[in-house]
Amino acid sequence: MAWDAFIPSHTREERCLSDLKIFFASDIHGSEVCFRKFLNAAKAYQVDALIMGGDITGKMIVPIVAIDQGRYTFEWLGNPYTITADALAEHIRQIRMSGIYTYLTDPDEMIQLEENPLLVKDVFRRTMKASMVEWLELAEERLSGSGIECFITPGNDDDLALDEAFIGKNVVCNPEGKIVHIRGEIEMISTGYSNLTPWHSPRELDENALYEKILSMASGLINPRCSIFNLHCPPYDYGLDIAARLDKSLKPIAGIGGVEMGPVGSQAVLKSIQVYQPMLGLHGHVHESRGAVKVGRTLCVNPGSEYTEGILRGCLVLINKKGVRDYLLTSG
Amino acid sequence: MDNIQQAKVSRPFFVREATGLVRELSWFDTFLCGFGILNVALGLVQAFAYAPFVFPGSNMAIAFLIALPGAFFIGLLNALFTAAMPRSGGDYVWVSRSLSPVVGFAVNFFATFGVIAAAAVNIWYMASNFLAPALYVMGFQGAASWVASGPAAIIMAIPAIAILVLIFSLGLNVVRRVMLVLFIITGIGTIVWLLIMLLGSNTSFIAGFNNVLGANAYENMIQTAATAGRTVDPTQTGRNSFYAMIYAFQMYGGFQMIGYFAGEIKRVHKSAMQAIMTALGVGALFFILSSLIVVRYFGAEFLGAVAFLANAAPDQLGLPLGAYISNMVIYMTQSRFLQIIVSLGFLATITWILLPQMLIITRNMFAWSFDRLIPSWVAKVNERTHSPVNATIIAGILIYIMLLVTLLTQFWAYLINLAGVGALVGMLVAISAIIFPFRRKDIFEKAPAIVKGKFLGLPWLTWAGILTLITQGLLTFIAFTTPAIGGAVNMVSLLSSLAVFIIAFPLYLIPYYVNKNRGLDTSLVYKELPPE
Numbered sequence: 001m002a003w004d005a006f007i008p009s010h011t012r013e014e015r016c017l018s019d020l021k022i023f024f025a026s027d028i029h030g031s032e033v034c035f036r037k038f039l040n041a042a043k044a045y046q047v048d049a050l051i052m053g054g055d056i057t058g059k060m061i062v063p064i065v066a067i068d069q070g071r072y073t074f075e076w077l078g079n080p081y082t083i084t085a086d087a088l089a090e091h092i093r094q095i096r097m098s099g100i101y102t103y104l105t106d107p108d109e110m111i112q113l114e115e116n117p118l119l120v121k122d123v124f125r126r127t128m129k130a131s132m133v134e135w136l137e138l139a140e141e142r143l144s145g146s147g148i149e150c151f152i153t154p155g156n157d158d159d160l161a162l163d164e165a166f167i168g169k170n171v172v173c174n175p176e177g178k179i180v181h182i183r184g185e186i187e188m189i190s191t192g193y194s195n196l197t198p199w200h201s202p203r204e205l206d207e208n209a210l211y212e213k214i215l216s217m218a219s220g221l222i223n224p225r226c227s228i229f230n231l232h233c234p235p236y237d238y239g240l241d242i243a244a245r246l247d248k249s250l251k252p253i254a255g256i257g258g259v260e261m262g263p264v265g266s267q268a269v270l271k272s273i274q275v276y277q278p279m280l281g282l283h284g285h286v287h288e289s290r291g292a293v294k295v296g297r298t299l300c301v302n303p304g305s306e307y308t309e310g311i312l313r314g315c316l317v318l319i320n321k322k323g324v325r326d327y328l329l330t331s332g
Numbered sequence: 333m334d335n336i337q338q339a340k341v342s343r344p345f346f347v348r349e350a351t352g353l354v355r356e357l358s359w360f361d362t363f364l365c366g367f368g369i370l371n372v373a374l375g376l377v378q379a380f381a382y383a384p385f386v387f388p389g390s391n392m393a394i395a396f397l398i399a400l401p402g403a404f405f406i407g408l409l410n411a412l413f414t415a416a417m418p419r420s421g422g423d424y425v426w427v428s429r430s431l432s433p434v435v436g437f438a439v440n441f442f443a444t445f446g447v448i449a450a451a452a453v454n455i456w457y458m459a460s461n462f463l464a465p466a467l468y469v470m471g472f473q474g475a476a477s478w479v480a481s482g483p484a485a486i487i488m489a490i491p492a493i494a495i496l497v498l499i500f501s502l503g504l505n506v507v508r509r510v511m512l513v514l515f516i517i518t519g520i521g522t523i524v525w526l527l528i529m530l531l532g533s534n535t536s537f538i539a540g541f542n543n544v545l546g547a548n549a550y551e552n553m554i555q556t557a558a559t560a561g562r563t564v565d566p567t568q569t570g571r572n573s574f575y576a577m578i579y580a581f582q583m584y585g586g587f588q589m590i591g592y593f594a595g596e597i598k599r600v601h602k603s604a605m606q607a608i609m610t611a612l613g614v615g616a617l618f619f620i621l622s623s624l625i626v627v628r629y630f631g632a633e634f635l636g637a638v639a640f641l642a643n644a645a646p647d648q649l650g651l652p653l654g655a656y657i658s659n660m661v662i663y664m665t666q667s668r669f670l671q672i673i674v675s676l677g678f679l680a681t682i683t684w685i686l687l688p689q690m691l692i693i694t695r696n697m698f699a700w701s702f703d704r705l706i707p708s709w710v711a712k713v714n715e716r717t718h719s720p721v722n723a724t725i726i727a728g729i730l731i732y733i734m735l736l737v738t739l740l741t742q743f744w745a746y747l748i749n750l751a752g753v754g755a756l757v758g759m760l761v762a763i764s765a766i767i768f769p770f771r772r773k774d775i776f777e778k779a780p781a782i783v784k785g786k787f788l789g790l791p792w793l794t795w796a797g798i799l800t801l802i803t804q805g806l807l808t809f810i811a812f813t814t815p816a817i818g819g820a821v822n823m824v825s826l827l828s829s830l831a832v833f834i835i836a837f838p839l840y841l842i843p844y845y846v847n848k849n850r851g852l853d854t855s856l857v858y859k860e861l862p863p864e
């Protein structure tokens with residue numbers, strides 16, 4: 001007979017199994033420096049598991065145009081540059097650090113890119129995937145043998161093709177749409193899909209479909225109250241989802257005394273948390289709405305994002321037998 | 333070659349459709365944001381209540397003008413810091429990242445204490461100097477004289493704070509709507525008030541004043557003040573106008589905070605600078621022109637006499653309502669309708685200012701809670717209203733406690749030089765700006781060009797810090813060398829004032845060690861992660 005057979009069943013159900021320290025970050029949007037900080041957080045914060053909540057890829061590409069043999073030109077932060085091949089690597093490194101991709105091209109292709117948005121889309125897709133492959137290789141190299149688990153979920157802004165980059169990885173896991181077990185014990189469900197946004201990003205669902213997607217995972221949990229809901233979009237109107245209100249042209253609505261702000265989170269995420277009451281909700285998506293709140297018994301966190309400044313915002317969560325023992329929002 | 337040039341100039345980058353890519357605010361949008369922060373009527377009321385007494389013969393229009401460069405430096409510092417760290421949340425994080433987290437908390441704690449104290453004083457004055465005239469002109473003279481009394485302020489504050497808490501409990505959208513309504517009432521009242529003064533003259537005010545209070549009442553007021561000891565040294569008026577800039581700074585204060593919202597919009601380096609400088613520019617213009625109008629209408633000697641008697645010999649004032657110029661509406665026009673419009677405008681303006689003050693207090697509590705310096709239940713969001721009810725109620729209680737302390741104790745006598753200590757604390761923010769480019773190269777190097785730009789080899793942010801340091805140093809000097817502002821400076825008074833700042837250190841360190849014992853190392857909040 002197992003020792004916990006003496007514990008009343010309702011208590012046993014709510015007892016979480018292990019002392020665990022996890023580090024959660026989200027929305028680094030292609031920032032090389034933030035990704036490297038994320039990997040280094042494992043050692044710096046001495047955690048058992050790293051979780052990245054989505055929106056990993058960048059939003060912008062700076063084309064670097066080869067103008068003649070050994071010379072390149074580009075514009076960066078409003079300044080035009082013409083450089084030699086020797087300086088190319090360093091300039092690419094600097095641009096990549098801030099979350100912006102570079103693309104080596106020539107004048108002819110540049111004209112085609114300007115005229116054909118589909119070509120630009122393809123360049124983005126290839127560049128993002130290549131960057132993701134590099135990052136995952138780096139993560140495997142850094143974390144292999146460390147015993148630290150690493151979960152990276154693509155978010156609503158990440159192209160669907162990105163999922164292929166995770167195939168065959170041993171250390172890094174893409175937990176999208178699945179139940180995974182952290183250290184073999186704590187159940188976690190994840191999705192990077194968000195509710196509908198005005199930007200029509202690659203991974204969006206209406207609230208009903210999003211709820212169904214979360215439900216399909218949550219219904220398979222053995223112990224939902226001791227589980228983690230790693231859902232990119234924050235719950236609706238609990239203070240983790242406050243963003244600038246936009247008009248139809250996607251311009252912030254400004255009035256007397258400032259920009260109008262309002263909730264943009266997901267009703268589906270809120271409902272699923274209210275129904276299942278997991279011990280922890282990990283969210284991102286709304287960069288400016290950093291915080292931690294309780295939805296019923298569930299601690300929900302959104303560490304926010306300052307990726308453009310190379311600052312990795314995150315959240316350390318301490319879990320013990322009783323559930324979430326404590327948390328700390330970090331700014332590394 | 334032509335193609336290359338065209339490509340380089342026309343498309344320096346490609347952007348894909350992704351969340352958060354919003355359009356820029358127009359200049360007019362930014363102007364509206366900045367304009368909404370101004371509170372010209374309240375600023376003038378407070379400036380003319382004290383400056384003519386503390387600095388006899390001072391010219392407030394000149395004081396506002398002299399204060400402008402210093403306010404510009406402070407605004408520049410805020411705009412550049414906001415551009416460098418757009419989502420960081422103000423001086424708490426700026427100082428924490430540049431100097432140390434404990435100093436950042438101390439600066440923020442002092443600022444929050446100042447806002448709580450200011451809100452308490454505003455609640456007090458709301459009854460005595462703004463509700464009283466509104467009731468008076470509406471025909472409730474008895475009620476007006478009752479609310480103008482000290483005990484009434486203690487009682488009236490309870491429903492006032494309760495309404496404030498209720499508004500915040502209903503959510504930010506309700507707060508915004510209330511602010512908009514109050515802004516409209518304030519705007520109409522202020523415009524009517526200024527028009528009455530602009531279309532009238534000192535002669536018409538004297539006639540109105542004497543009409544209500546008796547023949548020669550205007551001259552008698554000036555004479556009574558002179559008899560009570562008011563003098564103006566003509567050789568010191570220039571110096572006094574210079575020193576009066578400390579009040580101008582208080583009126584300008586707050587304009588730089590609008591940079592915070594700029595973090596939510598595109599091209600923050602541009603929008604923050606636009607918003608801050610627009611607010612300062614428009615504000616300065618309004619304050620300077622309005623000061624000229626006020627002095628022309630009421631008369632400098634009269635304003636000086638009223639301020640002197642109100643502060644030095646209140647029993648000789650002899651006015652049915654208080655000494656604030658907001659109370660003078662009953663002498664400015666005989667039209668009951670216009671009197672009501674103006675007095676309601678003033679009532680709205682003092683109420684309006686309480687809302688952002690409440691917002692600052694609760695937001696800071698949230699930041700402390702997230703940093704585990706205060707219990708997490710403080711930042712709990714109410715399940716039903718989705719608003720931070722606990723933080724709002726605590727803020728309301730703190731404001732009320734501060735009001736009781738203000739009215740029932742000699743508290744302010746101990747905090748004699750809060751303005752001076754405030755400037756000292758401002759110097760810490762300036763120092764953090766000076767050293768930021770050198771201590772936090774990692775963040776600084778990624779900042780927009782406007783932050784990294786250099787002049788004589790030093791970054792603009794460092795220059796803004798140096799100039800702000802000089803400005804705050806000057807304000808500290810004025811505050812500590814003007815007894816009428818802060819009383820005599822001695823070790824006891826200085827320590828009492830500094831105590832508010834110093835107490836923040838144990839308030840930070842005690843939870844730090846308690847958390848550490850529990851296994852939560854809060855020093856990790858700002859721990860730098862290696863980027864290699």
